[in-house]
Each structure stands twice: as C-alpha cells, then as structure tokens.
Amino acid sequence: MKKKVLLLASIVMTAAFVATACGTSAPTTPTTAPTTPAAKKILRTNNSSEPGSLDPALAQGTHESWVLDHTFEGLMKRSKEGLIVEGVAEKYTLADDQVTYTFTLRDDAKWSNGEKVTAQDFEFAWKRVLDPALAADYSYQMFYLKNGAKYNSGEAKVEDVGVKAIDEKTLEVVLEVPTAYFLELTAFYTYYPVNKKLVESNADWAKDPKTYVSNGPFKLTDWVHNASIKLEKTDTYYDAANVKLDGIEFAILEDATTAWQKYEGGEFDFLTPIPGPVVGQLKASNSSELVIGTDLATYYYNFNSKRAPFDNAKVRRGLSMAIDRKTIVEKITMGGQTPAEGVVPFGMFDENNTEYRTAVGNLIKYDLTEAKKVFEEGLAEAGMTLAQFNAKGFKLLYNTSETHKKIAEAVQNMWKTSLGVEIGLENVEFQVKLDREKAGDYDISRAGWIGDYADPMTFIDLWETTSSYNDAKFSNAEYDKLVAESKATVDQKVRMENMRKAEKLLMEQMPIAPVYFYTQPYVQKSYVSGIYKPINRYPYFIYADINK
Template identity: 40%
Template sequence: MTRKLLCSVLAAAMIATAFTGCGGGASASSGAASQTASGTASTSTSKSKSLTVHVGTEPDSIDPDLNTAVDGGIYIQHCFEGLTKLDKDGKIVNGQAKDIKVSDDGLTYNVTLRDDIKWQDGKTVTAQDFVYAWQRCVDPKTASEYSYMFDPVKNGTDIYTGKNKDVTSLGIKATDDTHLVITLNAPCAYFEQLLSRPMFYPLRKDIVDGNDKWTQDPKTYIGNGAYKMTAWNHKESIVDEKSDTYYNKDAVTIDNIKFMLMDDDSAIQAAYQSGALQFADTYPVSEQTKWAQTKDYHAMAQLGTYYVAFNCQKAPFNNQKVREALSLAIDRNYIINTITKQGQTPADAFVSLGIGDADTSKDFRTVGGGFYSVKDDDYDSNVAKAKQLLSEAGYPDGKGFPSFEYSFNTNSTHKAVAEALQNMWKEELGINCTLAAQEWAVFIDSRQKGNYDIARDGWLADYIDPISYLDTFISGSGNNDPHWSNKDYDALIAKAKSTGDQTVRMQAMHDAEKLLMQDSAVAPIYFYTDVYLQNTNISGIVTTSLGDKLFTYATVS
C-alpha cells in the first residue's frame, strides 16, 4: 500500500486513509482501520449509478504483486478480492473465504472458500489460484517489492531472499479446490488484515504465466472482484464496470466507475468545479483555505508519514551527521502551518500516531516518544545543533558542501515543500540545492534505483501495526528508498516478526525505530491527514485510514 504507499500526488497519498488512522485524531487500535462512509449534498440532482473520480495518475502497474502505490492499489481493489475484504463500513470481513479457522497456537489457518466465487470470465476461483499467486509474489523472479509482506508465512522470507529455491515450500497448500491450509512462523495478530491486501489476491496462472502484458488489456485483466476493467486509455482514464460474476453483485450500488488519470492539480480542480469529476483527491495547495470552508471538503486522520529520503549510499549523505543536520534544519511547523495547512502533525519520529502498543490503551508513538523536538520554540536550538553537526562533518558554515539535488514528483504541494526546504538549508546551514520535478514513473524509478541525492518520500501503512512502517527499511527491501542498511535493525525486525508476544515484539520495534532515527536515514516532516473533495450528493464512499477508497457501495442522489 504502503498498499507502498507512495502516491502520485501528496493529497493522493492523503486520501488513502492504506494503504491508516494517524496524525492526531485516531485512537490507538490494532483492530479495523478507522473509516468513514462520507457524503453530504451538492450540485447534481439527477439519479445516476456512475461515478467519475480522481485518485491518482497513470499507474506504474496494476499487477497485484508489482504495484507499490496507493492509487494503483485502489484500481486493483475494485477488480480483485482476497480471502478477506473491506465491507461498506470499512471493516475487515470474509471475502472469498466462507470460513477461516485459526488453530489454538495461532500458527495454522484452515480456510474454506465460498462455493459461488467466479472469475470475470465465468471460471470458478479455486484454492490453487491463491497458491499460485502467493508463490508468484515471493518468487525472486517476480521481483515484487512487496514480497516481504509474506514474512509471517512459513518459508516466505527464505524464498524471496533466495535462501530457499523451492517456492512450493511456502506455507500455503490447497487440499482441494475449496480448502486452503496456511502455516505461519509465529502468531500474527494482523494476518487477516494482510489477507485483504492486493499481494494476497488470487491470480489465474493460465492468464498471467508468460504474459508480461496481461494487465494492459481488459481482455486478459481478469479479476474476481466487484468490477471488471473494460478500458484503459493510458494517461487518460481507467474504466470499470460492475461484474456480473461477482457473488455479492446485488450489494454493489455503482454500475460504472471512471478513474481519470491526471497529475495537474489545477486541471483536477477545474474538472471538479465543472462537474466532470465527482471526487477529487487533490487541488492546488494555494486553494486550501477556500476549499476548507465548503461542504465538499473532507479531512480525517491518517496512518502515514511524509518524509525526506537521503541516499545513504552517496556522499555526503552517507555521513550520519550530515543527514541529522539537514533534518534538524527543517522547520516542520512552518511547512504544516504555512504551506499544507491541512491539519497535519509535525513528525518527531517515523511511525505515526494512531497505532496501539503492547498495552492497546496506549499509543505506540506516545510510548516511544519523539527523537527531536518539534516545538516551534525549539527550532533555533535545533538549528544550532544542526550547524554544529555539519561542522563536525567537515563543513563549517556549509563551506565545501557540494551542491545537491532534491527530487520530487510534479505537484504544487511537493514543489512548495521543496522550495521551503531549499530555502531553510540555504539560510540556516549555508548549503545549496537545486530542485528537480519529475514525472511520476520517472521519479519512482530513480528513487528505487538510488539515482538521486535527496528525495521527497511518503509512506502509508498497509495494515494497522508499527511493523508496516518499519519493515520498509530492512536491508534489500524494495521499498527501502534510502538504501540504508543496518544488521542490528534487520535483526530487531526479524525478532518482532518471529514472536507472538506483544510485549517482546513492540519493544523490538521501539528499539528498531530508535536505530533508524538515530542514524537519520530519513527525515520525517509530518504525519498525513486524508484530504479530498467529494460532491455533496454522493454518499457511501468508504475511506479508511490505510488509504483505501472504495466506490463500490456509493450512492448518487
């Protein structure tokens, strides 16, 4: 999700409350994601069963195993379904599974599939379709950046890291067409949340194997979900129609969804104002005050973090003191109060607010505390320390520090934040940086390959647990954009994943986050909020704190 939760635009990342409830208002919880089925009322008066919406730009991939973006996850979620799913209230319920029985020790899941589940070409969904899909995701040949999501499953880690060459040894077996046995390494409190995520969806071997283009053609993009993709007009739109083969089609209230693929937030705003869009996840940051006063405006807490990623493999950012200096010189309060102005919380750590600790009445963030002060009154002392660190790194008053590039994907908010950072680093530390706005696909590719100096980054949790944030930075993770590596960190994450003792695993995650922050691999700026525009005559859109946007149960009056 994060569902990776990186979005094509800032507000797109914000809309997804996925791919999770944070940033100041959500209660500490390890249960279902916070959600709303929102709607008030506005311009349209005719009854309709169609929606035209914007949740992101042209997706890099809509392959459930290869997508890493929130918007891509939204497209996929409408066409596919896992053993569990989100219902109209945003809660995790059985999806393709009729029954899930968990052994007393929490290690074995016996799953019975529904007897009325079909692919969109009419073929029956079988247990083997899940086995194939899971094995494909962990197979190193697939190169899924989300293969690590299978760490809880027996042999999952060893398979995707190449230690175990036998993908069939993954802890999922089909005993017949309708029964699965799933074996875990340790009890996993959030496992049924995982089962609702795209990388755990079933796939058709006869369609996917040997066909790298299967997602590009509606004829071969065969899912098992509520909607069938009928058109993909690249860089323009994706069109979904209600599936006649979906077992719960009578509960699906929207017949057609048109996802507009746009990256110009001014054009998105204009389309929304004209009525061409009924839902928009972004608009120019300069228009925030105006929209916040309308009934179309929606904002809620979200589990996610907007941050700066340092390329830890590239000088001078391979120096911890340099990274910490640049982080401390960021005036986080200025950014959220003057630029974004959407109720974000300044981030003093990586894991956001809104996730329970071992004692579920307490918040993981509150228990762990912050790693630097984000109080407005402490900014001057932060800058003083930053100057000292930069001097200790060999760059007194910024002298001799090489000019570097800050990369971000094209969007007015990202640009405004980038310009603020550029000015802060120049004014406070005496160092120069240039700005590079990049098209989404180019930006993602450059960041993943390490072809950058410093870059905008963002993460939205895939499920409600601190590990969804922290396992992002294990060595070799496809989502580890800083390309940071720490063996002690890896060991702590492995420890957290190998025990069902919540006290032990939470402490391991606190210790891991401490290593991440003390090494300044990233510079968190703020915890996300979910902000979007929704026509006031629409209701029933499901938004969760994990970034999900489900239009399946919406109504238009």
C-alpha cells in the same frame, strides 16, 4: 449524443400523442408515454499518476492500489465500519499452533470472465509474488509464510512454501511465526488472487483491458496510458446486487490544481488530493463537500545514505533539525496534518492498548542553532566545506504535484536561510521517481508511506537492510536485529519494546527526515453517497451511489 437522440424521440412521440387526443371527441384509453432510459451511474475522479502495473504482484503504490482495490478482492476485506471481515473466504479457522490457518472459499466467488475463483488461484498468486524471477518489490510481505523468505532467496523450493490448496475451496496457510495482523494482510493487494490459468498462458495479461481478468466488484474495460482508466461493474461479483455504480472513470492528471478546476467545473464527482490552499478555503467556509479523512501515513524525505555527504548521520540530522514542520502543516498543507514526531504515525496501539506514538514520544527536534552546529560537524567529518557542498549541485527530487512543489520550495528556503545550503529542485512523474529511488539515482527525495496494516511494524521494517522499500539505502546491524527479534516473537511486550528501540535508533541515524503525519482531505458532490475510507487505504467506491 445517443442519449440526446433518444430524448428527442421521446419528446416527439409524446407531442404527437397529445395532438391526436385534442383533435378528436372520441374517448381514449390512457397511455403511458415512453420513458428515457436511466443514465448510467458513472463516478468520475482523478488518479493523479499513471500506474506502473495493475498486476497485484507488481503494484507498489496508491496510484495502482486504488484501482486494484476496486477490481480485486482478497480472502478478507475491509468493511464500511473499518473491520477486517470475510471476503472471498466464507470462513476460516486458526489451529492451536497459532500458525496454521484454513480458509474455506465462497461457492459464488467468480472471476470477471465467469470462471470460479479457486484455492489453487490463491496458492499460485502468493507463490508467484515470492518467485525470485518475478522480482516483486512487495515479495517481503509474503515472508510471513513458512519458507517464504527462503524460497525468495533460493534457499528452499516452491513446494516448501506454507500455502497449499487442499481442494478447490480449501486453502491451508502455515506461517513462520504467529502473526497477529495476518488476517489484515490477506486484505492487502499483494495478497489478491490472480487467475492461474490466464497468467500461466499470458504473461502480459495485465497490460491490456481485453485480457484483464479480476475478481472484484469492478473490471477494467479501458486504459489510455497517461490519460484515463475506466472500470465497469462486474455482474459476476458475488455482492453485485449491492453495487450501485455502473462504473468508475479515473482521469490521470498529475497537476492537482487542474484536477480541482475540473471538479469545480463539474467534470469530477469526487477528488483527492486537493491543493493545500483550497483545503484551507473549504475549511474556512465550512464546505459541506469537504471531508478530512484519517490516514495511517507519514510524509518524509529520503537521504541517499550511499552518496557523500548524506552518508554522514550528522549531515542528515542537521538538515532534519532545520525543517520547520509546524509552518509546513499550517501554511502549506492546511488539511489537519500534524508535524511528524517519528516515522510511526498516530493510530496504532502498543501492548498496553495505549497509543504507540504517545509511549515513544516526540523524536523529532527543531533547533536552528543545533542544526547548524551538527550539520557543519558532519560536513567536516565528510571532508567537505559548505562551498564544496553547494558546488555539487545536489537536488531534492519530488513527484509532480503543486503541494509537493510548495513543500520542497519551503524546505529549500529553510535550508538556505538557516544553514546556507543550496539545494536544487527536480520534479518528475511519480513512477519515474519510484524507479530512480530504487536505482539510488537521487540525493534527497520526497516520499510517503501508508501503512499496509495497523501495526507499527508496517513502518519499522521499511528500513531493514534488505527491505525492498529501503530507498534511503540505510543499513544498521542493531536495527536489523531489533526488527528480526520483534518479528520472531508473539510476546507483545518484547515486540513493542524492540520497535520502540528501533525507531529511536532510526531517528538518531536519520536516514529519512519525517515531515508530517498525513490526513486525506477529499471532496465529493452532494449527490454522491456511500463512499467510505479505511484508515490506511484510499476511499472506497464499492458501495457508492449517485443520485442527481
């Protein structure tokens, strides 16, 4: 409304000037007419789900990290070219021992409240993630730090953890073992700093935009729960001169069809995810607005291995073998996804610098005859008949989404047709799904994982017995041993061979049923430019622009 009033005033003033000029023969000096202030550049999109927390230490999914990746920045960051480059860190060195890093912070790194970002902020933030009292789901990502795991389990003191502020600008980090992908981890949101002084004085700082302080290109200015999140450009950001947007507005709509309708109606400038049929239509019409983004991610189903009969590997394998993955990606998702061949997707390399996935091979089988045989054997071992199984009323849990619903309905029908199995469907909000998985309150659940870093370990270590994200409640001593040995060595051949063995073991036990390897289709209006998508993150708007 304010813009309309300003525009009307401008028109009236211009009209008055013209009338005066026409009514006199006296010469006039050319006058510049008042101009309407340029409209703010606000990029509008949809976040799909309500965040559980916008505290970097407590966040656990893309519904949170997409916001955090625009409000915070780590020691390193992802460039437009997909490289890991210096962020808050101006430079770094790695000692000859291959475990001691020294990071020097930028002089111009500031918080959104104008205070300086210090090495003490990083030390505090990382140790806070490890603090057992915080119970952060992602605490294990800090176990790379010397004594990180021991402090988290109460076997060491906080001062024993391998991160220390030498002075305001210098952060010393000591790892347990050499870790090739550690620099990439420092660009991950769990490693983002928090303002030590603020967090110590206000435990609820991340719940209210009025008290929210961050160090990235944008700051949180408004959060209407289950409705919208608004970000505003941060003038204190060291690279603010290259940030062209004035802000970002995230709606929070779980229904992808409704979100698409809003995009079509001009209410959004960018959108992901997109309903599968829409992706198919856009591809068929060669739409200039459609982009098929690459993704380092796997879509899968968890089996609750603590609940009979899903505690039987044959039952799990039988259900997995009855899933027609090719039909799902060709008829439902239609965004260039590929049927899963294991838990580790394509896009990462082994000790020979060749595709890891190719070397491991396809570990997923689709065989309806064998599926029925194995499933029935598993039920018999579990002391259960098919009729008893069906009488249990087991359900497949998924978070609200038209695509998840269609995939679940398809799998439900495949199991019914091929195995005679009757599985109900239950949809809930994303955060509710996450909470129920953590509590083990489900039979089968839909899940997905985007790699935190570009190494197969980001998928393999999910199913260690003690992993925070082992929602299938899987436990296997040999698997744990292979993962631990892989993490404890710098010998790439040993690392990779152990991970290959671990993945094969996992697919024999089948605590999860991988369905497909993701892509990330998205659409953006023709007037939007500068968006880029790292292989394992949601698209970045940091250097986006709007020119209508």
